Amino acid sequence: MSQITGAEIVFKAFADHGVEYIFGYPGGAILPLYDELRNHKKIKHILVRHEQGAGHAAEGYARSSGKPGVVLVTSGPGATNMVTALTDAYMDSIPLVCVTGQVPTHLIGTDAFQECDTTGITRPCTKHNWLVKNIKDLPIIMHKAFHIATSGRPGPVLVDIPKDIQFQKTEYVKKEDVIQKINKVVTEVETSELDKIVDLIYKSKKPIIYSGGGVVNSGDKASALLQDLVRMTGFPITSTLQGLGAFPGDDHQFLGMLGMHGTYEANNAMHDCDLMINIGARFDDRITGKIDKFSPESKKIHIDIDPSSINKIIKVDHAVVGDVENVLNKLIAVFKKKYPNFKNSNKENISEWWKQINKWREKKCLSFVQGKKTIKPQYAIERLYELTKDQDTFITTEVGQHQMWAAQYYKFNKPKRWMTSGGLGTMGFGLPAAIGVQLANPGKLVVDVAGEASILMNIQELSTAVQYRLPVKIFIINNQYMGMVRQWQELLHEKNYAESYTEALPDFVKLAEAYGAVGIRASTPDELDSKIKQMIKSDKPVLFDCVVDRVENCFPMIPSGKGHNEMILSPQDEKETKISKEGKTLV
Amino acid sequence: MKKSLSAYSEATTKEELERHIMVVWVDNEAGVLARVSGLFSGRGYNIESLTVAQVDEEKNISRITIVTNGTNSVIEQIKAQLLKLIPVYKVASFPVDDKSIFRELALIKVIAEKKNLEKAKEICNSYKAQYLDTTSSSFIVEFHSTRREIDSFIKELKPYGIASVARTGPLAMAKGAEITEANKGKVI
Numbered sequence: 001m002s003q004i005t006g007a008e009i010v011f012k013a014f015a016d017h018g019v020e021y022i023f024g025y026p027g028g029a030i031l032p033l034y035d036e037l038r039n040h041k042k043i044k045h046i047l048v049r050h051e052q053g054a055g056h057a058a059e060g061y062a063r064s065s066g067k068p069g070v071v072l073v074t075s076g077p078g079a080t081n082m083v084t085a086l087t088d089a090y091m092d093s094i095p096l097v098c099v100t101g102q103v104p105t106h107l108i109g110t111d112a113f114q115e116c117d118t119t120g121i122t123r124p125c126t127k128h129n130w131l132v133k134n135i136k137d138l139p140i141i142m143h144k145a146f147h148i149a150t151s152g153r154p155g156p157v158l159v160d161i162p163k164d165i166q167f168q169k170t171e172y173v174k175k176e177d178v179i180q181k182i183n184k185v186v187t188e189v190e191t192s193e194l195d196k197i198v199d200l201i202y203k204s205k206k207p208i209i210y211s212g213g214g215v216v217n218s219g220d221k222a223s224a225l226l227q228d229l230v231r232m233t234g235f236p237i238t239s240t241l242q243g244l245g246a247f248p249g250d251d252h253q254f255l256g257m258l259g260m261h262g263t264y265e266a267n268n269a270m271h272d273c274d275l276m277i278n279i280g281a282r283f284d285d286r287i288t289g290k291i292d293k294f295s296p297e298s299k300k301i302h303i304d305i306d307p308s309s310i311n312k313i314i315k316v317d318h319a320v321v322g323d324v325e326n327v328l329n330k331l332i333a334v335f336k337k338k339y340p341n342f343k344n345s346n347k348e349n350i351s352e353w354w355k356q357i358n359k360w361r362e363k364k365c366l367s368f369v370q371g372k373k374t375i376k377p378q379y380a381i382e383r384l385y386e387l388t389k390d391q392d393t394f395i396t397t398e399v400g401q402h403q404m405w406a407a408q409y410y411k412f413n414k415p416k417r418w419m420t421s422g423g424l425g426t427m428g429f430g431l432p433a434a435i436g437v438q439l440a441n442p443g444k445l446v447v448d449v450a451g452e453a454s455i456l457m458n459i460q461e462l463s464t465a466v467q468y469r470l471p472v473k474i475f476i477i478n479n480q481y482m483g484m485v486r487q488w489q490e491l492l493h494e495k496n497y498a499e500s501y502t503e504a505l506p507d508f509v510k511l512a513e514a515y516g517a518v519g520i521r522a523s524t525p526d527e528l529d530s531k532i533k534q535m536i537k538s539d540k541p542v543l544f545d546c547v548v549d550r551v552e553n554c555f556p557m558i559p560s561g562k563g564h565n566e567m568i569l570s571p572q573d574e575k576e577t578k579i580s581k582e583g584k585t586l587v
Numbered sequence: 588m589k590k591s592l593s594a595y596s597e598a599t600t601k602e603e604l605e606r607h608i609m610v611v612w613v614d615n616e617a618g619v620l621a622r623v624s625g626l627f628s629g630r631g632y633n634i635e636s637l638t639v640a641q642v643d644e645e646k647n648i649s650r651i652t653i654v655t656n657g658t659n660s661v662i663e664q665i666k667a668q669l670l671k672l673i674p675v676y677k678v679a680s681f682p683v684d685d686k687s688i689f690r691e692l693a694l695i696k697v698i699a700e701k702k703n704l705e706k707a708k709e710i711c712n713s714y715k716a717q718y719l720d721t722t723s724s725s726f727i728v729e730f731h732s733t734r735r736e737i738d739s740f741i742k743e744l745k746p747y748g749i750a751s752v753a754r755t756g757p758l759a760m761a762k763g764a765e766i767t768e769a770n771k772g773k774v775i
Binding site (some may be wrong): 119131133146317 | 617618622625626629663664667668670671672673688758772773774
């Protein structure tokens with residue numbers, strides 16, 4: 001077999017793994033790889049404006065396509081700028097393959113120009129990483145990288161390649177030859193455990209299914225199976241932030257999102273249930289609230305692909321480690337065999353529970369009053385939903401109040417339509433992510449629901465959107481405050497609004513024009529619909545400045561240190577519920 | 588002093604802390620020790636001692652022995668987290684009790700005048716320590732035993748002029764015919 005260079009090997013591996021897009025930024029230590037780009041016409045490089053943007057764009061691409069996102073950046077600052085995106089992908093289980101250039105091997109450790117310990121820095125924020133010191137290892141590492149990023153609980157991996165290795169030659173190794181040799185460990189689902197779970201489902205009078213991002217990650221079949229299970233049992237279902245869309249958001253059995261800003265009915269059902277079935281979620285602290293007040297009376301079942309998620313935060317009664325699709329498939333089979341006519345016989349069993357849930361629903365915890373003068377942020381999202389729900393729309397967000405409002409008021413009916421930074425909570429995620437989503441879904445409507453503070457963290461990527469004619473829509477909920485920070489300061493820090501107000505904001509309409517995009521502003525409720533329609537119609541990137549009520553808070557809210565049944569519902573309610581001194585110190 | 592800053596992770600039911608030995612079998616590759624020790628520091632677990640060496644040259648496997656302490660659930664979590672590391676393929680943990688064997692090694696240099704040197708040698712002889720180097724004013728002994736035994740040996744020797752002590756952490760092995768299954772509980 002002929003010998004090829006390291007740079008050729010990397011691109012051959014990209015081609016073998018079906019890579020369509022690379023998100024990247026060139027620099028000295030990665031130039032041999034960039035040279036190779038011209039020989040691979042099927043692989044398109046998207047030049048971002050900041051490496052962090054490349055990372056988030058790759059995340060958006062991966063989340064909305066189910067394929068790994070690929071990033072190519074240089075050594076030193078190129079690598080360090082990727083750290084936030086890698087950590088974000090690690091927290092939210094998004095498959096990324098990041099290739100970084102490194103100074104030549106003989107300069108490693110000499111504090112060379114643009115040298116940093118890339119594998120050392122990224123070790124805690126990747127599933128695995130490699131520094132390639134021998135050209136012979138490179139083809140094997142490249143195949144392993146794609147395998148590890150996408151298998152099990154997905155996550156980011158990084159391959160650091162010194163410049164001299166990119167020039168050296170060796171023989172390519174076929175993908176199949178490497179993948180076959182990897183010691184794949186498949187966990188068998190224990191039927192005896194499924195048997196016990198099925199019995200619990202049969203007996204339960206107050207059940208709830210709590211699903212998470214693991215269902216979306218498992219694939220579209222897993223979402224379909226989840227829907228089967230919910231229909232079969234007639235059980236209520238709630239979802240984490242990352243799980244939205246796995247079950248239709250406008251379905252009667254769906255109680256809305258749970259957790260800190262979840263609905264009243266979802267959180268109360270979580271608290272009072274006698275059986276909790278966690279499917280692909282990880283009992284995150286934004287979900288559980290105070291641990292010892294978390295669903296005290298329930299039997300808990302946990303289905304997760306990551307063994308370390310089991311009993312990490314909440315002790316469960318039954319755990320099944322495995323891929324959601326595989327586990328649900330088997331669970332449903334066991335269930336159908338054991339209790340063929342369950343749904344009809346069960347209606348009575350859980351009818352009292354549904355009555356109780358409907359009582360909670362009557363609180364209408366997401367209601368708000370829209371006046372005539374200023375736009376309420378909730379109203380803005382609600383209108384955005386109403387005007388876009390009839391087409392296949394993809395939503396990304398930044399982080400803060402607007403993100404929670406989007407999760408509450410936008411109803412997702414399909415998986416992979418909702419891309420948000422949940423684990424790390426990265427402001428600046430939404431715009432680059434939207435770019436990745438738009439590339440993976442050409443012709444579809446992609447909206448980044450943003451805040452005016454978050455959007456400024458990666459606004460430079462608007463230039464990328466313009467360059468590649470990606471008509472992403474950036475819908476800024478502009479209240480001039482870092483809204484969530486302001487809300488916490490109001491509720492927990494004696495209204496000391498320290499540094500949460502932005503004194504000088506750009507004119508977003510002019511800013512859009514400066515970038516070559518379209519700028520639209522809406523300031524009153526009656527012009528909102530026509531402006532949103534104008535945004536949707538545009539075939540260009542749009543920066544939409546939606547000027548909203550400056551001091552609106554995001555409710556419902558579980559205050560710090562409280563349980564699921566102690567939510568704050570409205571401004572009136574908030575005055576009555578005092579947050580304890582102890583609660584104020586909690587994050 | 589303020590309580591924990593994060594209520595949501597505050598331990599509400601306090602379990603008892605126990606000393607545990609974690610034995611981790613890893614591929615002997617660059618950075619593997621950093622991955623293991625980084626996991627401990629990054630997730631706030633304690634490392635009391637750490638011993639590592641290659642044990643299988645052919646398969647390129649190193650065995651890492653870590654003494655740590657934690658509640659039972661923390662120990663289980665450490666095991667699960669260790670198994671998530673790609674080069675780790677086997678983890679065993681056992682409490683420090685009589686079901687397992689522990690051995691530590693110490694090298695001790697004594698420098699003293701003749702009279703004290705003689706007294707120190709008497710102690711060494713009673714502990715059956717081995718002499719590795721002897722001069723007219725000094726000697727080095729090797730002593731391997733349990734931690735407690737080594738502690739008391741050093742304590743007795745101390746008044747007669749210990750100049751230098753080198754100690755390993757414990758190596759550990761479970762008693763009986765059972766061994767730990769490879770890749771158990773591992774999902775890549």
